[in-house]
Amino acid sequence: MVHFLLRRDWIGRIRLALTLLGLPCTVCIRSGVRPAFSCSPSHPFRTSLAIRPISASCCNLYMTSVPIATMPSLPHVKSRCPEYPGSKIKRFPVPEDQLDWSLNWPQYNPVSYTAPAVLGKPAWADPEIGSFSPQFNTVDGAVDRASFEGSYKTEKGEPLNPRGRTGLTGRGLLGRWGPNHAADPIVTRWKVDAKGAKVHHPVSKRPILQFVSIKRKDCGEWAIPGGMVDPGEQVSVTLQREFSEEALNSLTVPPAERAKIHERITMLFKSPGFQVYQGYVDDPRNTDNAWMETVAVNFHDESGNSVSELPLQAGDDAGQVQWVDVDCSCALYASHSHFLELVAKERKAHW
Numbered sequence: 001m002v003h004f005l006l007r008r009d010w011i012g013r014i015r016l017a018l019t020l021l022g023l024p025c026t027v028c029i030r031s032g033v034r035p036a037f038s039c040s041p042s043h044p045f046r047t048s049l050a051i052r053p054i055s056a057s058c059c060n061l062y063m064t065s066v067p068i069a070t071m072p073s074l075p076h077v078k079s080r081c082p083e084y085p086g087s088k089i090k091r092f093p094v095p096e097d098q099l100d101w102s103l104n105w106p107q108y109n110p111v112s113y114t115a116p117a118v119l120g121k122p123a124w125a126d127p128e129i130g131s132f133s134p135q136f137n138t139v140d141g142a143v144d145r146a147s148f149e150g151s152y153k154t155e156k157g158e159p160l161n162p163r164g165r166t167g168l169t170g171r172g173l174l175g176r177w178g179p180n181h182a183a184d185p186i187v188t189r190w191k192v193d194a195k196g197a198k199v200h201h202p203v204s205k206r207p208i209l210q211f212v213s214i215k216r217k218d219c220g221e222w223a224i225p226g227g228m229v230d231p232g233e234q235v236s237v238t239l240q241r242e243f244s245e246e247a248l249n250s251l252t253v254p255p256a257e258r259a260k261i262h263e264r265i266t267m268l269f270k271s272p273g274f275q276v277y278q279g280y281v282d283d284p285r286n287t288d289n290a291w292m293e294t295v296a297v298n299f300h301d302e303s304g305n306s307v308s309e310l311p312l313q314a315g316d317d318a319g320q321v322q323w324v325d326v327d328c329s330c331a332l333y334a335s336h337s338h339f340l341e342l343v344a345k346e347r348k349a350h351w
Contacts, residue, residue: 076099076163076164076166076282077282078282078283078284078286079161079163079166079282079283079284079286079291080093080094080166080167081284084113084168084172084284084285085173085284085285086115086173087113087115089111089113089168090111091110091111091166091167091168092108092109092110092111092167092168093167094108094164094165094166094167098165099163099164099165100164101153101155101160101164101165105165108165110165110166110167110168110169110288111167111168111169112168112169112170113168113169113170113172113287114128114170114171114172115171115172115173117173118171118172118173118174118175122175124175124228124230125171125175125176126143126171126175126176126177129157129158129177130157133157134177134178136152136154136159136177136178137151137152141231142231142232143176143231144179144181144229144231145159145176145177145178145179146179147162147178147179147280147293148179148278148279148280148293149162149163149279149280149293150162152178158177158288158289159177159178159289159290160288160289161286161287161288161289161290161291162280162291163280163282163286163291165288166286166287166288167288168287168288169287169288169289170287170289170290171287171289171290172285172286172287172290173285174285174286174287174290174291174292175228176290177289177290178289178290178291179291179292179293180228180290180291180292180293181228181229181235181293181294181295182226182227182228182229182238182281182292182293182294182295183226183227183229183235183238183239183242183294183295183296183297184224184225184226184239184242184294184295184296184297184336184339185224185225185226185239185240185242185243185296185297185299186211186224186276186296186297186298186299186339186340186343187211187212187243187268187298187299187300187301187307188209188210188211188212188298188299188300188301188326188343188347189209189210189300189301189302189304189307189308189323190207190208190209190210190302190304191207191208191209191210191325192304196304200350201350204350204351206348206349206350206351207348207349207350208325208326208327208349208350209325209326209343209344209347209349209350210323210324210325210326211224211323211324211326211340211343212225212243212307212312212321212322212323212324213321213322213323213324213332214320214321215320215321221331221332222324222330222331222332223332223336224296224332224336224339225242225243225321226242226294226296227241227242227245235295235297236269239269239273239295239297239299240265240266240269243265244261244262244265264306264307265306265307267306268299268301268306268307269299271299271300271301271302271306273297273298273299274297274298274300274343274346275295275296275297275298276296276297276298276339276342276343276346277294277295277296277339277342278293278294278295278296279293279294280292280293281293281294296339298343298346298347300347326340326343326344326349326350326351327350327351328341328351
């Protein structure tokens with residue numbers, strides 16, 4: 001697993017210190033990993049950008065200082081959407097003032113639901129608790145059950161969502177009890193004219209970035225490609241694999257072309273990557289006992305000679321794929337536009 005400079009236990013200490021000072025104090029919960037739909041708008045990031053170089057086994061990463069955001073007035077919103085995605089299951093309504101597990105709420109009677117596809121025991125899913133005893137808050141065999149949120153509680157052998165009640169128990173569409181880890185590669189390049197010169201926005205006067213965007217088959221929204229971290233897999237490997245499969249359809253191309261793709265992709269993913277975010281995701285698939293967490297990393301094709309020259313081809317769960325200008329008016333899946341805002345600020349590009 002990639003060793004990030006931002007350690008999980010620092011998050012709690014920073015949050016506590018800011019709380020004691022009376023300042024807004026939650027680590028960003030903004031992320032966009034594969035929710036089936038969006039429930040409501042949330043609040044923008046507020047960040048500082050002090051660069052710290054770190055390294056990973058397959059790619060070199062650098063990251064900003066801890067992204068600190070104001071606590072949204074309605075936190076944990078998508079995770080409480082009334083109807084669970086892909087089903088007709090209704091969540092037990094959870095008001096904002098009853099989110100915390102420490103609050104006594106005898107009336108709380110959540111619906112229990114695990115999707116049939118998960119209960120069918122695919123390789124990517126856990127069995128039901130009782131038939132096995134997972135070790136939470138640690139690496140359990142090959143499965144990472146530790147959370148970026150720090151240590152989470154368990155009750156009757158089941159993990160409790162660190163952001164609170166969701167109105168639904170079980171795993172829903174998620175395979176793992178506890179955190180379900182994902183990785184989102186944000187691949188960018190500069191927009192250039194016919195002569196290869198950077199194109200600047202007429203208003204901001206800043207150069208325009210473009211990123212690889214996929215159109216999801218399930219909801220029809222444009223998004224950053226990404227996917228789940230396989231057991232025992234390094235996040236850096238997941239980032240490269242998911243981009244290759246979703247944006248370049250590397251699983252179906254001829255071997256000779258696949259080798260060319262691999263060479264170009266390896267070139268890009270060995271370049272310095274900017275870690276945009278790591279943490280909990282407010283995702284409508286979340287339940288009381290299973291939730292999404294992600295690492296989002298930006299890989300930038302500065303010279304335009306790696307993936308920029310490869311023909312994009314949709315694969316895996318992507319319906320379409322194309323280069324899209326980075327702009328604040330982008331209507332993207334979930335919270336992906338906020339990731340791009342951070343990337344644009346980091347690259348001193350138009351937003």
